[in-house]
Amino acid sequence: MHELSLAESMIEQLTEALQKEATPVTRIETISLEIGAMSGVEKDAFEFVFPFAAEGTVAEGATLTFKEVDVKVKCGQCGVISSPEFPFVSCVSCGSALTDILQGKDFKVLQMEVS
Numbered sequence: 001m002h003e004l005s006l007a008e009s010m011i012e013q014l015t016e017a018l019q020k021e022a023t024p025v026t027r028i029e030t031i032s033l034e035i036g037a038m039s040g041v042e043k044d045a046f047e048f049v050f051p052f053a054a055e056g057t058v059a060e061g062a063t064l065t066f067k068e069v070d071v072k073v074k075c076g077q078c079g080v081i082s083s084p085e086f087p088f089v090s091c092v093s094c095g096s097a098l099t100d101i102l103q104g105k106d107f108k109v110l111q112m113e114v115s
């Protein structure tokens with residue numbers, strides 16, 4: 001399950017970042033995450049595996065909050081910005097497949113609260 005390795009590497013990165021803080025962090029309370037519809041990350045699966053990845057780390061017991069982001073594309077033909085239903089990324093207005101993906105690909109940490 002790729003969500004598990006994703007959770008593990010995310011916690012690793014957060015831990016590394018926290019080690020650079022002046023005051024030592026013993027616990028991460030909450031982690032706010034952005035999940036794009038095209039990111040390939042399943043919210044439910046991520047929530048399920050997170051406690052396993054967090055066990056024994058500063059993120060153990062942390063609460064996760066998610067901001068789900070829709071796909072948004074800009075059409076290269078007609079210039080309209082639309083939100084096609086993933087997995088389709090063609091222009092909703094004219095049907096062209098020549099679109100630039102503006103949002104919906106990211107999976108990232110927006111913020112976290114520590115103690």
Ligand SMILES: [Zn+2]
Binds near residue numbers: 076077078080091
């Ligand atoms: Zn178009």
